[in-house]
Amino acid sequence: xxxxxxxxxxxxxxxxxxxxxxxxxxxxxxxxxxxxxxxxxxxxxxxxxxxxxxxxxxxxxxxxxxxxxxxxxxxxxxxxxxxxxxxxxxxxxxxxxxxxxxxxxxxxxxxxxxxxxxxxxxxxxxxxxxxxxxxxxxxxxxxxxxxxxxxxxxxxxxxxxxxxxxxxxxxxxxxxxxxxxxxxxxxxxxxxxxxxxxxxxxxxxxxxxxxxxxxxxxxxxxxxxxxxxxxxxxxxxxxxxxxxxxxxxxxxxxxxxxxxxxxxxxxxxxxxxxxxxxxxxxxxxxxxxxxxxxxxxxxxxxxxxxxxxxxxxxxxxxxxxxxxxxxxxxxxxxxxxxxxxxxxxxxxxxxxxxxxxxxxxxxxxxxxxxxxxxxxxxxxxxxxxxxxxxxxxxxxxxxxxxxxxxxxxxxxxxxxxxxxxxxxxxxxxxxxxxxxxxxxxxxxxxxxxxxxxxxxxxxxxxxxxxxxxxxxxxxxxxxxxxxxxxxxxxxxxxx
RNA sequence: GGCCCCAUCGUCUAGCGGUUAGGACACGGCCCUCUCAAGGCUGAAGCCCGGGUUCAAUUCCCGGUGGGGUCACCA
Numbered sequence: 070x071x072x073x074x075x076x077x078x079x080x081x082x083x084x085x086x087x088x089x090x091x092x093x094x095x096x097x098x099x100x101x102x103x104x105x106x107x108x109x110x111x112x113x114x115x116x117x118x119x120x121x122x123x124x125x126x127x128x129x130x131x132x133x134x135x136x137x138x139x140x141x142x143x144x145x146x147x148x149x150x151x152x153x154x155x156x157x158x159x160x161x162x163x164x165x166x167x168x169x170x171x172x173x174x175x176x177x178x179x180x181x182x183x184x185x186x187x188x189x190x191x192x193x194x195x196x197x198x199x200x201x202x203x204x205x206x207x208x209x210x211x212x213x214x215x216x217x218x219x220x221x222x223x224x225x226x227x228x229x230x231x232x233x234x235x236x237x238x239x240x241x242x243x244x245x246x247x248x249x250x251x252x253x254x255x256x257x258x259x260x261x262x263x264x265x266x267x268x269x270x271x272x273x274x275x276x277x278x279x280x281x282x283x284x285x286x287x288x289x290x291x292x293x294x295x296x297x298x299x300x301x302x303x304x305x306x307x308x309x310x311x312x313x314x315x316x317x318x319x320x321x322x323x324x325x326x327x328x329x330x331x332x333x334x335x336x337x338x339x340x341x342x343x344x345x346x347x348x349x350x351x352x353x354x355x356x357x358x359x360x361x362x363x364x365x366x367x368x369x370x371x372x373x374x375x376x377x378x379x380x381x382x383x384x385x386x387x388x389x390x391x392x393x394x395x396x397x398x399x400x401x402x403x404x405x406x407x408x409x410x411x412x413x414x415x416x417x418x419x420x421x422x423x424x425x426x427x428x429x430x431x432x433x434x435x436x437x438x439x440x441x442x443x444x445x446x447x448x449x450x451x452x453x454x455x456x457x458x459x460x461x462x463x464x465x466x467x468x469x470x471x472x473x474x475x476x477x478x479x480x481x482x483x484x485x486x487x488x489x490x491x492x493x494x495x496x497x498x499x500x501x502x503x504x505x506x507x508x509x510x511x512x513x514x515x516x517x518x519x520x521x522x523x524x525x526x527x528x529x530x531x532x533x534x535x536x537x538x539x540x541x542x543x544x545x546x547x548x549x550x551x552x553x554x555x556x557x558x559x560x561x562x563x564x
Numbered sequence: 565g566g567c568c569c570c571a572u573c574g575u576c577u578a579g580c581g582g583u584u585a586g587g588a589c590a591c592g593g594c595c596c597u598c599u600c601a602a603g604g605c606u607g608a609a610g611c612c613c614g615g616g617u618u619c620a621a622u623u624c625c626c627g628g629u630g631g632g633g634u635c636a637c638c639a
Contacts, residue, residue, distance in 0.1 A: 077639095078639090079638080079639050081638075081639070111639065113638090113639080114638055114639065116638090117638070117639090167637095171637075174636085174637090178636090182565085185565060185566095186565080186566080187565070187566040187567080187635070188566095188635070188636095189566095189635080206637055224569070224570095227568070227569080228568095229567080229568075230567085233566070233567050233568090233635090234567090234635095235635090237636090238636080238637050240637085241637040242637055243637085245637090247636090247637065247638085247639085248638070248639045249639090251639095252639090267633090268568090268569065268570090268632095268633070269632095269633050269634070270633095270634090270639090271568060271569065271633075271634080272567070272568060272569095272633075272634045272635070273634080273635095273639090293569085295569085295570075295632095296569095296570095296632070296633070298631095298632075300575085302631065302632075303632080304632075304633075330576095333576065333577075333588090334576070335576095335577095336577095337576085337577050337578065337587095338578095339578065339587085340577085340578065340586070340587040340588075341587090341588095342576090342577095342587080342588050342589085343588095359577080360569075360570060360571090361569095361570055361571065361577095362569090362570070362571095362631085362632060362633090363575090363576065363577090364574095364575060364576075365575095365576095366575050366576065366589070366590085368575085368589060368590055369575075369576065369588075369589040369590080370589095371589090372588085372589055372590085373588095373589085375601090375602085379602080437601095438602095439601065439602045439603090440600060440601035440602065441601080442601090446601095450600090469599095498598095501598080502598095505598090511598080512597095512598045513597090513598045513599075514598085515598075516598030516599070517598065517599065519598090520598075520599065521599095526599090526600095527599055527600080528599055528600040528601085529599070529600075530599090530600085530601095531598070531599085532598055532599080533598090
């Protein structure tokens with residue numbers, strides 16, 4: 070039988086990294102075996118499910134490239150299917166109606182907890198014949214003392230006892246299914262052969278196996294993944310920052326870097342750290358997945374993102390940067406308060422997208438490539454090249470635009486003025502080197518004043534590259550203007 | 565509390581009875597250098613504890629400790 074796996078998120082929140090990693094492992098497993106990867110939206114909780122979450126989940130998966138091989142299905146559209154199964158279960162006596170009130174259940178639980186016992190349903194309605202199905206829930210009749218054995222390819226053999234499982238609810242009082250029921254019904258219906266999910270769902274596996282039995286179905290295989298924890302070693306939650314995967318898009322992470330980072334949480338292939346997506350597909354196996362939970366480490370993700378930025382061709386990186394900028398404003402809503410507030414707003418996109426500008430835009434991206442860890446850092450490096458106006462960092466000015474810097478600045482300015490256009494980068498470099506030699510200064514004494522004059526900061530791509538790109542992006546006249554301004558800030562007179 | 569899972573540097577991990585316990589992130593130092601990076605070299609840092617099994621345990625078994633998950637008409 071061919072492999073069919075699925076990702077079944079519930080739209081009660083944004084797609085977070087835990088669900089994302091599970092989706093990735095399912096996807097890799099499917100691709101590795103030439104099987105199908107499906108997406109199912111588990112929106113049985115009609116109170117908490119939101120359209121917005123569904124959209125962001127599908128968008129997030131799409132961003133990573135983890136598309137469903139079949140159109141995603143929505144559980145909220147399948148109530149008739151579930152209804153038929155409920156009828157069957159009640160008729161065969163595998164399940165029964167229960168009209169115990171919420172209040173009774175609550176006090177029962179409270180008593181049990183107070184007495185130090187495990188809270189569980191007391192089976193009051195199990196053998197009652199006179200329960201009015203209207204407004205009643207349906208519970209599974211869980212057998213008394215049986216052993217449920219799960220053969221997990223990651224965790225090995227795990228045994229559960231049915232004594233530890235109470236008669237759980239399959240149908241809510243409004244007739245809609247609970248998660249426990251809907252998962253089983255749909256995994257069966259979709260022909261899912263292997264369920265790969267987080268091990269927080271391990272305790273519900275025996276319940277679902279029981280349900281398969283009650284329905285007379287062969288259960289699929291189950292594989293559980295170790296959890297991803299926050300830095301405090303607690304289950305990942307809102308307070309661990311970036312709730313939504315798409316926040317990482319806003320923060321300038323590459324989808325392939327996200328996948329690479331996530332695949333290494335719980336999985337390894339010898340000493341290899343950097344993987345392309347096709348390498349992941351080729352090398353990924355469930356057998357190589359570990360059992361211990363992993364702490365999410367943003368610093369390593371950042372490093373890996375830099376690696377992937379450097380792996381891309383300049384053209385691909387440029388496209389990735391522009392794609393990130395296009396989504397930036399709408400993605401801002403995924404950022405946590407405080408976090409990412411410092412992400413500069415997108416520059417004039419139309420200008421960046423104009424085909425005529427592509428050469429210098431690519432040159433700019435290439436200049437930022439080796440020094441950026443995220444696409445946002447590219448934006449930061451790029452700022453002086455994109456805006457007509459320039460803000461001078463007072464600290465940079467104070468430190469670099471000293472009286473000693475006047476001489477080299479004057480020389481560079483008059484050289485630029487005297488040229489019809491600037492030579493190529495090598496030519497600019499040659500000029501600056503010979504200038505510094507003739508002035509008896511180190512190259513730094515020339516480069517830094519020019520850098521601060523042109524960019525307002527002490528940090529930028531190599532000075533010849535900076536000059537060269539600037540000439541094309543803002544024009545030679547603006548370059549002269551900025552050099553003049555730098556000279557003035559250094560206390561020099563107008564030239 | 566019941567049930568279940570887990571345990572190698574701070575973090576991610578390799579290891580599948582005999583290794584100077586390897587790699588990566590982060591951290592320190594050095595080199596390169598017009599800034600920042602990147603890159604290169606290098607340093608510090610780890611097998612939770614106790615019993616077994618064995619000629620030999622990080623590795624296998626048991627117990628403890630510690631951590632995590634889960635016990636809803638949430639998923």
